Amino acid sequence: MALEKFVDSLPIPEVIEPVSQINGVDYYEVVMKQVEQKLHRDIPETTVWGYDGVYPGPTFEVRTNVPIKVKWINDLPVEKHLLPVDKTLHGAEPPNPEVRTVVHLHGANVPMDSDGFPEAWFTNNFEQVGPFFTHKIFNYPNIQPATTLWYHDHAIGITRLNVYAGLAGFYLLRDECEDQLNLPRGKYEIPLVIQDRSFNEEDGSLFYPSQPDEPVPVFPSIVPEFFGDKILVNGKVWPFLEVEPRKYRFRFLNGSNSRFYKMRLSSGQPFIQIGTDGGFLDSPVVINELTLAPAERADIIIDFAGFAGQHITLTNDASSPFPDGDPVDPDTTGQIMQLRVVLPQSGDDTSSIPAVLCNSEKPTEQEAIRTRNQPLIEAQDQFGRLLLLLEGLMWFDPITDRPELGDTEIWNLINPTPDTHPIHLHLVRFFILDRRPFNVEHFLATNEVIYTAPAIPPDPNERGPKDTIRANPGEVTRIIARFGDFTGIYPWHCHILEHEDHDMMRPYEVVEEMEE
Ligand code: C2O
Ligand code: CU
Ligand code: CU
Numbered sequence: 001m002a003l004e005k006f007v008d009s010l011p012i013p014e015v016i017e018p019v020s021q022i023n024g025v026d027y028y029e030v031v032m033k034q035v036e037q038k039l040h041r042d043i044p045e046t047t048v049w050g051y052d053g054v055y056p057g058p059t060f061e062v063r064t065n066v067p068i069k070v071k072w073i074n075d076l077p078v079e080k081h082l083l084p085v086d087k088t089l090h091g092a093e094p095p096n097p098e099v100r101t102v103v104h105l106h107g108a109n110v111p112m113d114s115d116g117f118p119e120a121w122f123t124n125n126f127e128q129v130g131p132f133f134t135h136k137i138f139n140y141p142n143i144q145p146a147t148t149l150w151y152h153d154h155a156i157g158i159t160r161l162n163v164y165a166g167l168a169g170f171y172l173l174r175d176e177c178e179d180q181l182n183l184p185r186g187k188y189e190i191p192l193v194i195q196d197r198s199f200n201e202e203d204g205s206l207f208y209p210s211q212p213d214e215p216v217p218v219f220p221s222i223v224p225e226f227f228g229d230k231i232l233v234n235g236k237v238w239p240f241l242e243v244e245p246r247k248y249r250f251r252f253l254n255g256s257n258s259r260f261y262k263m264r265l266s267s268g269q270p271f272i273q274i275g276t277d278g279g280f281l282d283s284p285v286v287i288n289e290l291t292l293a294p295a296e297r298a299d300i301i302i303d304f305a306g307f308a309g310q311h312i313t314l315t316n317d318a319s320s321p322f323p324d325g326d327p328v329d330p331d332t333t334g335q336i337m338q339l340r341v342v343l344p345q346s347g348d349d350t351s352s353i354p355a356v357l358c359n360s361e362k363p364t365e366q367e368a369i370r371t372r373n374q375p376l377i378e379a380q381d382q383f384g385r386l387l388l389l390l391e392g393l394m395w396f397d398p399i400t401d402r403p404e405l406g407d408t409e410i411w412n413l414i415n416p417t418p419d420t421h422p423i424h425l426h427l428v429r430f431f432i433l434d435r436r437p438f439n440v441e442h443f444l445a446t447n448e449v450i451y452t453a454p455a456i457p458p459d460p461n462e463r464g465p466k467d468t469i470r471a472n473p474g475e476v477t478r479i480i481a482r483f484g485d486f487t488g489i490y491p492w493h494c495h496i497l498e499h500e501d502h503d504m505m506r507p508y509e510v511v512e513e514m515e516e
Contacts, residue, residue, distance in 0.1 A: 002331070003230065005238035006338040007041045012190060013169060013234060016058035022069055027137075030057065031073045032101060032167060034082065039197075040230075040237035044204030048166035048235075049076060055235045056193050056255070057151070057169025064175035067141045072103040078124045083161040084210040084220030088383065089501055090395045091130075091156030097123050100130065101162060104154035105140060105171060106295060107147065107277055107429070107467045112488030114138035115426055118156035118395075118505070130156070143485065144429070145279040145360060146175040147465075148251040148297045150193070156395075160226070160257050160497035164208055166235075168193065168255050177280070177358035184249040184301065184351040190241070191251040194292075194336060196228030196259045197237075218383050225258035225498045227320045229329075233337045240338040245308040246349035249274075250300045254292035257497040260322035260420070263290045263336065265302070266313040272353055275299025278429035278465030280357040285461040291318065293422035295468040295495035298461070301353055304341045312339040321419045323472070360465050362431050363482050367408040372401060373449070375414040376421055376471060376494070381502070388417070388494065388504040401508035403483035410480050413471040414449060416440045420472045421499065426490035427510070429465040430481035432458040440474050449476060468495055483510050 018026035033053040036045040051057025051072075062068055081098045100123055104116030113120075113134045120132040149171040153162035170191045183189070198207040207228075210220040230237045254261055265271070273285045277297050290298055304312075314336040319325040328334040374391055381387040391400060403409050410433065413423050434455035442450050455478075462469075471477040493505030 003040060003042060003237065005335060006240040008236045008239050010239040010241040010337065011234045011236055013054070013056055013059045015061050016052065018068070026068045028060075028068060028070045029073060030070060031075050033075050034077055037235065039232065039235060043199055043237065046199065046204045046206060047082060048206070049082060049162065050166050051169050055166030057167070059169060059191060060171040062140070062142055062171065062173050064142055064144065064146060064173060067139060069137050069139055071137045072101070074101045074122055074124050076101065076124060081158065081161060082165045083206065083208045085158060085161065086218065086220050086222045088218050089157040089222060090503055091119060092158055097128055099123060100155040100158065101153050101167070102130070102155050103138070103151055105149055105151045107149040108140060109144045109427060109485055110140055111486045112490065114140060115490060116154045117489070118154050118159070118491060121155040142173055144173070145358065146173050146178040147275060147277070147279045148191070148253065148299060149173055150253055150255065150297070152255070157501055160501050161208065163255070163497055164197070164206065164257055170251065170253070172251065181354050181357065182352045183274070184247045188247065188351065189249040191253070192233050193253045193255040194261060195232050195255045196333065197230055197232055198228040199230065216383055216385050221385070222502050223498060224386050225321055225496055227259050229332055231316070231333060231336050238335060238337060240340055242340045242343050243304050244343040244345045245304045245306065245341050246345055247301055247303045247305070247351050247353070250302060252290065252292060252298040252300055254294050254296055256294050258294065259320055260291065260293050260318040261316045261336070262318040263292070264288060264315050264317070266315060267307055267310055269302070269307065272301040272303070273298055273461040274301060274353070274357055276462065276464030277467045279360050281461065281464040282359045283356055284353055287461055293322070293420065293468065293470050293495065294497070295422055295424055304339070305349065307341045310341050312341065314339065323420055324418060363408045363480050365410070365433065365480065368410045368480060369407055370403070371410040371412060373412045373414060376417055378417050387502060388421075388499045390492070390504060390506045393506060394503045395505050395507070399489065399507050399509050401506070402511050403508070404513045405484050405487050405510055406482065406513060408480065408482045410478055413469070413477040413479065414438070414443065415471045415473055415475060415477070416443050418473050420470050421504070422468050422495040423471050423492065424468040424495045425481065425492040427486065428481040428483060429467055430469070430479040432462055432466060432469055433478040433480055434458065435472060435475045435477045437475055486510065487512055
C-alpha cells in the first residue's frame with residue numbers, strides 16, 4: 001500500500017539546555033537511548049536510536065568563542081545491534097562489541113580527543129572502550145565562524161548503522177557577524193535534516209539490508225550503498241510545514257547514508273543560498289536547484305511572499321547512485337516535503353537578505369606549500385566485494401599524510417570511479433579551487449593525470465567554506481586548506497557511509513611545525 005504523503009507536520013528538534021556548569025563552562029549531558037517513535041501516521045511505531053531519546057537529536061545553540069562541554073552517554077542495548085552488523089569490516093571484528101558509539105561533531109575545529117575518532121568508541125555505561133578512547137567529557141571550543149554543524153555517530157565499522165538507527169542532530173554555531181545580518185530568526189529559522197529510510201511493513205521496523213543483491217560469502221554483509229524508498233525530514237516521512245507568506249531561513253542538511261538530493265520548489269521560486277558547510281558565502285547566491293551530497297549543508301532563504309494559499313512541494317531529482325544511477329520515482333523518492341503557505345502573516349517581515357554577508361579568510365594558491373594527489377580507487381576485498389579506497393590504502397595502513405600545523409596544502413581528489421564521492425576532512429574547512437576532467441583510462445593504467453579539458457570553477461554556491469565536497473567521476477577536484485588549529489590524528493573519508501565503513505576512510509596527522 002502506498003503511504004500517504006504530507007499527513008504529518010514537520011517536527012522541529014528541541015534546543016538542548018546545559019545541565020550545569022563546570023569551571024564556568026556550560027556542561028551538557030546527552031544519553032543515547034533505544035526508543036519507539038512514530039515516523040508516519042500510518043506506520044506503526046518504529047524502534048530507533050536517539051540522542052536524548054529522540055530522533056533526530058536535540059539542537060545545540062552555541063556561540064563562537066564560547067566553549068561548551070558535553071558528556072555523551074551510551075544507554076543503548078548492550079548485546080545486540082538494532083541492524084545487521086558485518087563483522088568482517090575494519091574495527092567491527094570480534095572481540096569488539098557489536099554496539100559501540102562515539103560522537104563526532106561534523107565540521108568542528110576541535111582537539112583530537114574531542115573529535116569523535118572512530119576508534120575512540122565506548123559502550124553502554126563506558127563498560128568497554130576502544131583503543132583511542134581518552135575521556136568521557138568532550139570539549140568543544142567553538143573557535144570558528146557561525147555555521148550549521150551537525151553531530152552524528154562515528155564508531156568504526158558501524159557508522160552507517162548507528163546513523164541509520166537515528167544517531168544524528170544539529171549544532172548551530174552563531175557569531176557577531178551573523179547577529180548583524182538581520183536574517184529571519186526564531187520561528188522563521190528552521191533546520192531540515194533530510195534522510196531516506198525503508199520500513200518493514202508488518203511492524204514498522206527500520207529495514208536495512210543484511211546482504212547485497214549479488215550474493216557474497218559473508219552474512220550479514222555490508223552493501224555497496226543503501227537507498228531507502230521513503231524520504232524523511234526531521235524524523236517524519238514526507239512531512240508538511242505551514243508557513244506565513246514571508247521569508248524563512250532553512251538549514252538544509254543531507255543526513256542520508258548514500259542518497260544525494262537535487263532539490264527544487266514546485267512553485268518554480270528560487271532558493272537564496274547564504275551559507276555553505278563551514279560558514280557564510282561572501283554574498284547571497286540565487287539558485288533554482290540545490291544539490292546536496294551526504295553530509296553537505298546549505299543555509300537557505302526562501303521567500304514565500306506572494307505565494308499565499310499555495311502548497312509547494314520540495315522535490316528531488318538526483319539519481320542513485322549519483323550521478324548516473326537509477327532515476328527517482330516521482331511518486332516517492334522524487335518528493336521530500338510540502339510547504340503550505342497558509343498561515344496568516346503575523347506582522348511585517350522586517351528580516352532582510354543583505355547583499356554582503358560575512359566573508360571568510362580564503363587561503364590563496366600561492367600560500368600552498370604542498371600538493372597531494374589523493375586518488376579514489378576501486379578495488380576488491382578478500383570476499384570479492386567492491387572495495388573503495390583512498391590513496392589505494394585502508395584505514396589501518398600507516399599514515400601517509402602529515403601536514404605541519406599551519407601549513408596550507410592543495411589536495412587533488414582524483415576520481416576515476418563512475419560515482420560522485422562526497423569527500424570530507426575532519427578538523428579543517430577548505431575551499432574548492434576547481435574541478436578538471438582527466439583521462440580516466442590512462443590514469444588507471446599509468447597513475448598519471450592527463451587533463452582533457454580546461455578546469456571548471458566551483459559553482460557560485462560552493463564558494464564558501466566547505467568540509468565536504470563532491471568529487472565527481474572523471475574529474476580532479478582541487479581543494480585548498482590550512483591545516484590546524486590542532487595537531488593530532490583525524491580522519492578524512494567519503495561520506496557515503498557504506499563507503500566509509502568499508503575502508504574509504506584514512507587517518508591523516510597534523511604534526512608540530514618542524515624547525516628549519
Ligand atoms: Cu560527518 Cu567523519 O564525518
Ligand atoms: Cu566530520
Ligand atoms: Cu564514496
